[in-house]
Amino acid sequence: MNPENKKSVTAKEDISGKPDASRRGFMKMAATAGAGAALAMNGKSAEAAVDQKDAPEAGIKRPDAIANVDTLPRPDIKFPMTGADVFAQACKAEGVAGFFCCPGNYGVISALVDAGIPSFSGRNEGSMVSAADAFTRATGEVSICSGTEGPGFTNMIGGLAAAYVCRSPVLMIASNRSFSLEDTQQGIQLLQQQPLTEGIKKYGKRLTQPTRLPEYVAYAFRQLKSGVPGPVHLDFTLEVANHKFRSTDELGYYANKAVYRTESRPAPSSADVQKAVDLIRQAKRPIIVSSTGVFYSKAWDAVRLVAEKGQIPVVESGPMRGQFPDSHPLSASAAPGALASADLVILVGQYCMPTVGEFAFGPDAKYIRIQPAEAEDIGRNLPVDLGIVACEKLAMEEIAQALPKLSHDAWLSEVATARKAFEAENDKFYAMGRTYTDAVHPAVIGKELADFIHAGQLPQDETTIASGGYGIARYVRRYIRAHRPAQIINGAYQYGAIGPDVAYGVGTAAAVKLGIGVQAAHKGHPVFVTTGDAGFGFTAMEIETMAKYRLPVIVIVYNNNAWGTWFANSQTQLHSSLHVFQENLRYDKLAEALGAHGEYVTHPEQFTPALKRAYQVALNDSLPTVINCQAKKEFWDKKQYEPGFLGTVEPGVMAYYH
Numbered sequence: 147m148n149p150e151n152k153k154s155v156t157a158k159e160d161i162s163g164k165p166d167a168s169r170r171g172f173m174k175m176a177a178t179a180g181a182g183a184a185l186a187m188n189g190k191s192a193e194a195a196v197d198q199k200d201a202p203e204a205g206i207k208r209p210d211a212i213a214n215v216d217t218l219p220r221p222d223i224k225f226p227m228t229g230a231d232v233f234a235q236a237c238k239a240e241g242v243a244g245f246f247c248c249p250g251n252y253g254v255i256s257a258l259v260d261a262g263i264p265s266f267s268g269r270n271e272g273s274m275v276s277a278a279d280a281f282t283r284a285t286g287e288v289s290i291c292s293g294t295e296g297p298g299f300t301n302m303i304g305g306l307a308a309a310y311v312c313r314s315p316v317l318m319i320a321s322n323r324s325f326s327l328e329d330t331q332q333g334i335q336l337l338q339q340q341p342l343t344e345g346i347k348k349y350g351k352r353l354t355q356p357t358r359l360p361e362y363v364a365y366a367f368r369q370l371k372s373g374v375p376g377p378v379h380l381d382f383t384l385e386v387a388n389h390k391f392r393s394t395d396e397l398g399y400y401a402n403k404a405v406y407r408t409e410s411r412p413a414p415s416s417a418d419v420q421k422a423v424d425l426i427r428q429a430k431r432p433i434i435v436s437s438t439g440v441f442y443s444k445a446w447d448a449v450r451l452v453a454e455k456g457q458i459p460v461v462e463s464g465p466m467r468g469q470f471p472d473s474h475p476l477s478a479s480a481a482p483g484a485l486a487s488a489d490l491v492i493l494v495g496q497y498c499m500p501t502v503g504e505f506a507f508g509p510d511a512k513y514i515r516i517q518p519a520e521a522e523d524i525g526r527n528l529p530v531d532l533g534i535v536a537c538e539k540l541a542m543e544e545i546a547q548a549l550p551k552l553s554h555d556a557w558l559s560e561v562a563t564a565r566k567a568f569e570a571e572n573d574k575f576y577a578m579g580r581t582y583t584d585a586v587h588p589a590v591i592g593k594e595l596a597d598f599i600h601a602g603q604l605p606q607d608e609t610t611i612a613s614g615g616y617g618i619a620r621y622v623r624r625y626i627r628a629h630r631p632a633q634i635i636n637g638a639y640q641y642g643a644i645g646p647d648v649a650y651g652v653g654t655a656a657a658v659k660l661g662i663g664v665q666a667a668h669k670g671h672p673v674f675v676t677t678g679d680a681g682f683g684f685t686a687m688e689i690e691t692m693a694k695y696r697l698p699v700i701v702i703v704y705n706n707n708a709w710g711t712w713f714a715n716s717q718t719q720l721h722s723s724l725h726v727f728q729e730n731l732r733y734d735k736l737a738e739a740l741g742a743h744g745e746y747v748t749h750p751e752q753f754t755p756a757l758k759r760a761y762q763v764a765l766n767d768s769l770p771t772v773i774n775c776q777a778k779k780e781f782w783d784k785k786q787y788e789p790g791f792l793g794t795v796e797p798g799v800m801a802y803y804h
Contacts, residue, residue, distance in 0.1 A: 206693075206740075206741040208693075208694060208696075208741075209694070212694055212695065220260065220262055221260050223235060223257075223260060223261065225391065225392055225393050225394070226390045226391060226392045226393075227390070227391050228253065228257065228387065228388055228389065228390060228391075229353075229356055229359050229382070229386045229387050229388065229389040229391065230253040230254045230256070230257035230382070230387045230388070231257045231260070231261075232359060232360065232363075232391050232397065233254065233257065233319075233359065233363055233382075234254070234257035234258045234260065234261040234263070235261055236360070236363045236367070236403075237258060237261065237263060237290065237317075238261040238262060238263060239403055240288065240367050240371075240403060241287065241288070242263055242287070242288050242289065242290055242317070243263070243264060243281075243285065243287050243288075243289070243660065243662045243663070244263070244264055244266070244278065244281040244282075244285075244287070244289040244290070244653070244656055244657065244660070244662065245258050245259075245263045245264065245265040245266070245278075245289070245290045245291075245292070246265075246266050246267075246268065246274040246275075246277040246278045246281070246289065246290070246291045246292070246652070246653065246656075247265065247266075247267055247268075247271075247274055247291065247292035247293075248267060248268060248269070248270060248271045248274055248292070248293065248294075248298065249267075249294070250271075250292070250293060250294025250295075250298050250321055251292045251293065251294050251319065251320065251321035251382070252321075253321075253382075253384075253387045253388065254292065254319055254321065254382055254387055255292055258290065258292075263290070264656070264660055266652065266656055266691065266695060267691075268649070268652060268688055268691040269687040269688055269690065269691060270298075270301055270687075271291070271292075271293040271294075271298045271299070271301045271302045271305075272301040272302055272303075272304055272305050272646075272649075273305075273646070273648075273649035273652070273685045273687075273688050273691075274291045274292070274293075274302075274305075274649070275291045275293075275302045275304075275305025275306055275308075275309065275316070275318065276305045276308065276646035276649035276650055276652075276653065276685070277291070277649045277650070277652040277653035277656070277688075278290065278291035278309075278316045278318075278653060279305060279308060279309040279312065279314045279316055279646075279650070279653065280612060280635055280637075280649070280650035280651070280652070280653030280654045280657075281653035281654070281656055281657045281662075282309075282314045282315060282316055282653075283312065283314060283465050283466045283632065283635050283653075283654075284466065284610065284632045284635055284653065284654045284657040284658070284662075284663070284664075284665055285632070285657045285662040285663030285664060285665055286441060286442055286444070286631075286632070286663045286664055287662055287663045288315045288316070288317060288367075288370050288371065289316055289317070289653070290316070290317045290318075290319060291305075291316060291317075291318050291319070292318075292319050292320065292321075293318070293319075293320045293321075294320065294321045295320065295321055295322050295323055295339075298320075299320045299339060299342075300342070302318060302320070303342065303343070303346070304643055304646075305643075305646065305649075306318055306343060306346050306347065306377055306379070307346040307641055307643075308639075308641040308643045308646065309376075309377045310346040310347060310348075310376060310377050310641075311498055311639065311640035311641045312438070312464075312465035312498075312639050312640065312641075313374060313375050313376050313438050313442075313465075313497045313498065314375065314376070314377060314465070315370040315371065315375035315376065315377070315378075315442075316377045316378075317366060317370060317377070317378050317380070318343075318347075318377055318378065318379045318380070319379075319380050319381070319382065320339055320379070320380075320381045320382070321381070321382055321384075321387070322339065322352065322381045322382060322383045322384070323383070323384065324383065324384040324385060325354075325383060325385060339352065339379070339381045340352050340379070340381065343379045346377070347376065347377045347378060347379045348369050348370075348374075348375070348376030348377060348378060349365065349366065349369040349376075349378045349379075350378065350379035350380070350381075351365065351366075351379075351380055351381075352381050352383070353380060353381065353382050353383060353386040354383055354385070354386065355386070356385055356386045356389030357389075357396070359386055359389070360396075360397045360398060360400035360401065361398075361400055362380065363400065364400045364403075364406035364407065366378045366380055367403065367406075367407060368406070368407045371407065372407060372408075372519075373518055373519030373520065374439070374497050374517060374518060374519050374520055375442055411443070411518060411536075411537035411539075411540060412518055412519075412535060412536045412537055412540070413536055413537065413540045413541075413544070414516075414534050414536035414540065414541045414544050414545075418532065418534045418536075419534075419541075419544045419545055419548050420548065421532050422492075422514055422532060422534065422545050423545060423548045423549050425490055425512060425514060425531065425532060426456055426458070426490065426492075426545075426549060426552070427550070427552065428490075429489050429490035429512075430489055430554070430556075430557065431487050431488050431489045431490070431554065431557045431560075432456065432458045432459075432488065432489070432490040432491075432492065432554070432557075433458065433459050433460070433461060433478060433485070433488040433490070433491055433492070433507075434449060434452065434453055434458055434459070434460045434461070434470075434492045434494060435460075435461055435462075435463055435491060435492065435493045435494065435496055435505075435797060436449050436460055436461070436462050436463075436464075436469050436470045436494055436495070437462070437463045437464040437493065437494060437495045437496040437497065437797075438464040438465060438466075438495050438496070438497045438498070439494065439495015439496070439497060439516075439517055439518065439538040440464075440469045440470075440494050440495045440538055441464065441466055441469055441495070441631060441632065442495070443495065443518070443537055443538040443539040444539060445469075445494065445495070445537075445538040445539035445542050446469040446470065446631055448538075448539050448542035448543045448546060449469065449470060449494060449542055450470065450474070451542070451543070451546040452542050452545055452546045452549060453470070453476050454476065455546055455549050455550075455551055455552070456549050456551075456552045456554075457476070457552055457553050457554045457555075457557075457558060458476065458492075458552075458554070459476050459477070459478035459481075459484070459557070459558065459561045460474070460476055460477055460478060460479075461477075461478040461479050461481075461485065461797050461798050462479050462628070462797060462798065463496065463796070463797030463798075463801060463804040464495075464496075464636065464639065464804070465635070465636050465639040465640075466631070466632040466634065466635055466636065467479075467628040467632075467633065467634040467636060468607075468628030468629060468630050468631045468632055468633035468634060469631050471607075471628070471629045471630065472627035472628055472629060472799070473606065473627065473629055475558075475562075476558070476561075477565075478561050478564075478565070478798065479797075479798040479799045480565050480568050480569065480627070480798065480799050481561045481562075481564035481565040481568060481798070482506060482564065482568060482795035482798050482799075482800050483564035483567055483568065484560050484561045484563075484564035484565075485505075485506040485507055485795065485798070486506055486507065486508045487508065487557075487560060488507050488508065488511050489508075489510065489511055489512065490511065490512050490513075490514070491505075491507050491511050491512070491513050491514070492513075492514045492516070493513060493514065493515045493516065494516050494538050494541075494542065495516065495517060495538045496515065496517070497517060498639075498640050498804075499515075499523070499526055499527040499528055500527060500528065500796065500804065501527045501528070502527070502528060504796060504804075505796050505797060505804070506795050506796060506797075506798075512531040513528060513529065513530045513531055513532075514530070514531065514532045514533075514534065515528075515530045515532070515533050515534070516534045516536060516538055516541045516542070517534075517535065517536075517538070518535065518536060518537045518538065519535065520535075521533070521535045568624075572589075572592075572593070572624050572625060575589040575621075575624075575789050576589045576590065576592075576593040578788055578789065579593070579750070580750055582750070582781075582787060583749060583750065584749070585748065585749075585776055585777050585778045585781070586747055586748070586749070586750055586752075586753060586775040586776060586777050587750065587777065587781060587787075588617065588618050588620075588621035588622070588704060588777065588781065589621055589789075590750045590753055591618065591621065591622060591676070591702060591704065591753065591775055592621040592622040592623075592624055592625035592626070593625050594753050594754045594757070595622065595625065595626065595674065595676075595702065595757065596622075596625035596626045596627065597754075598754065598757050598758075598761075599611070599626065599674070600626070600627055600629075606627070606629045607629040607630040607633060607668075608668060608671055609633075609668075609671060609672065609673070609674060610632070610633055610634075610635070610654055610658055610665065610668065610671070610673050610674070611626055611633065611634050611635070611673070611674045611675070611676070612634075612635040612637055612647065612650040612651050612654045612673065612674070612675045612676075613626065613634055613635065613636060613637055613638075613676055614637035614638065614646070614647030614650060614675065614676055614677045614678075614681060615637075615647060615676050615677045615678040615681055615704055615710075616638075616644060616678055616680070616681070616710035616711075617678065617704070617706075617710040617782055617791055617792075618676055618677070618678050618704035619637070619638060619676065619802060620791070620792040620793070620794060620800075620802060621792060622676050623799050623800060623801070623802075624792075624799060624800060626799075627799070630664070631664045632663075632664050632665065635650060635654055636801070637650050638802055638803065639803065639804065640803055640804070642802070642803060644678075644680060644681050644684070644710075645680070645681045645682075645683070645684025645685055646681075646684065646685055647675055647676070647677035647681050647682070647685065647701075648675065648677060648681075648682065648684075648685040648686060648688045648689060648692075648701060649685040649688050650675065651673060651675035651688070651692065651697075651699045651701060651770075652688050652691055652692060652695075652697065652699075654673050654675070654699075655673045655692065655697035655698065655699045656695070656697065658670070658671055658673055659697060659698075670698075671698075672698040672699070672700060672761060672764035672765065673697075673698065673699045673700070674699075674700050674702065675699055675700070675701045675702065676701075676702045676704070677701065677702070677703055677704070678703070678704045678705075678706070678710060679703055679704065679705040679706065679707070679708075679727065679731070679733065680708075680709045680710060680727075682701075682703050682733060686733070686736060687740070689701070689736070689737050689740045689741075689742050689770055689772060690740040690741060690742075692742065692769075692770035693740060693741035693742045693769060693770055694741070696767075696768040696769065697768070697770060698763075698764030698765070698768045698769065698770065699764070699770040699771075700757070700760045700761065700764060700770070700771050700773065701737075701770060701771065701772045701773070702773045702775060703733050703772060703773065703774050703775060704775055704777055705730075705731065705733060705774055705775055705776050705777060706777040706778055706779045706781060706782075707726060707727050707728070707729045707730070707731075707777075707778060707779050708725050708726045708727060708779035709725040709726075709727075710782070711725055712725040712726060712779045712782065713779070713782035713783055713790075713791050716779075716782075716783060726779065730776060732744075732746065732774065733772055733774040734746045734772050734773070734774040736772070737770070737771070737772035737774075741769075742769055742770040742771060742772060743759075743760065743763045743767075743769055743770070743771040743772075744771065744772050744774065745759065745760060745771060745772070745773045745774065746774050746776070747773060747774065747775045747776060748776040753773075753775065756773050757773070759771075760773055
């Protein structure tokens with residue numbers, strides 16, 4: 147952590163109190179000499195203890211190679227270069243700021259590390275795709291993930307699919323065998339990567355011609371940084387990765403990014419701008435949906451200008467939230483009851499379009515859709531009254547300039563009333579949750595986490611949250627708020643994958659720790675992650691990755707002893723038994739065994755004190771914590787425990803898939 151940043155945060159002395167020494171004793175390992183002296187006092191020598199298998203247990207130690215990595219000298223990369231080095235230098239020139247990998251693909255991995263790209267190695271390739279995806283969602287910058295042929299590559303598919311529906315510009319690189327293995331038993335199933343990623347990438351290429359490597363690197367970055375973004379998949383054969391380039395002459399014009407792609411963005415036509423203004427002026431209840439493209443085009447100021455000039459409410463959707471602050475008087479993200487009244491919906495950067503009825507707007511609403519490319523996608527899933535193919539930022543700036551000042555007082559009053567009703571409902575749910583004293587209700591987690599982050603001594607916009615899990619997300623999202631771009635990462639956006647949440651924490655925390663992109667102003671601050679006990683099982687080993695890299699993440703596990711789908715089968719005992727776990731599992735102990743801090747919360751009054759201790763550990767030691775919140779599966783059953791399993795309203799704070 148940045149020492150200056152740490153000092154400024156810890157100056158708020160009352161934020162968390164003193165950390166509980168009994169809970170943090172695992173971080174203070176006894177010296178071997180001290181242990182030997184204690185044994186001697188008991189009449190045993192240290193040598194005898196070894197013989198009797200009574201030697202003091204070795205403490206968890208951070209590898210020197212990780213602790214000192216920033217002090218190691220970087221090699222001077224110059225021609226002749228391998229193909230892997232040429233690729234890595236291009237990535238560096240393109241501003242790639244994060245790389246996430248596992249063993250395999252060694253030549254390309256080494257080249258990226260040598261190029262000085264911040265690199266993180268985790269426990270499996272699937273988790274590292276998710277980490278890269280979260281890094282990109284949190285920063286707006288291109289990230290890279292790496293895998294190797296065979297099982298490592300196939301383990302990446304789910305993470306790539308999630309990145310695809312989020313339109314995340316993640317560059318997935320994978321190694322491949324030599325041509326010498328073509329058509330052999332060893333190579334039969336190892337050389338056909340590209341067909342396996344069809345439909346879940348924007349562009350892909352198997353690299354077979356060494357001399358064309360610079361050309362295909364240019365293809366990759368054009369796809370990553372132009373139009374509607376999305377993942378790119380390159381797989382390197384050994385012949386390409388190991389090829390020797392003797393000078394820049396062999397790279398041709400691809401040696402200069404300024405000439406193989408453009409930063410130019412399409413502007414809207416004056417006719418389209420006028421049509422948009424006319425539709426807005428005719429509407430009595432217009433609303434703006436601020437989504438993915440607003441983030442990547444950095445159009446949040448332009449969206450606010452249109453909203454304020456036209457007195458138009460704004461609701462957010464997308465894989466990251468905060469482009470339009472929830473605290474703004476025009477925010478409708480926490481006013482789900484008002485959405486059905488909208489008569490004009492302006493979709494700005496809504497790359498993943500809902501189908502009819504998927505959003506909560508009424509059937510008679512008109513639609514304007516704005517995005518920078520893919521004109522052929524306009525009108526997909528929903529009828530669109532006006533489609534504008536233009537950069538979101540440029541389009542909203544032009545609309546703001548042409549739009550006269552408008553007032554929609556009755557409409558804004560309706561939104562304010564819906565917002566007030568929603569907050570009252572949340573308070574009611576929290577009051578219910580506090581009456582259940584034998585376990586931790588999800589409303590307690592949602593409300594008290596939000597109070598700690600937003601209503602205590604922390605600045606409202608300081609803490610980044612990766613919101614995951616299944617049932618728990620439907621509670622937590624009702625309470626937490628976003629006050630600046632990418633403050634909330636929506637883990638389940640569209641794809642709804644169960645399990646990547648801890649890995650999302652790795653990528654999000656890496657982005658904040660490095661202060662990349664929109665996280666620059668929040669560099670070094672702790673990060674929160676929410677997940678369920680089912681999801682935790684998929685990526686729990688990445689707690690060790692967090693501890694190894696000193697990523698200050700507080701992971702909140704909703705432990706209700708079952709898959710979130712238990713409630714749907716609870717009326718049939720035979721079926722429901724398939725979805726339960728052993729009860730009262732100690733995920734906090736697992737965290738401690740992996741070098742992190744653990745907290746076990748079994749009653750509602752214990753939750754906020756545990757948050758405070760975990761936050762203090764993050765500040766003082768830059769270590770992760772797992773807060774294991776003991777719940778019970780019956781909380782999802784409304785007949786036993788109101789309010790039960792909650793539904794969603796898309797878009798807005800209640801959204802799960804949007």
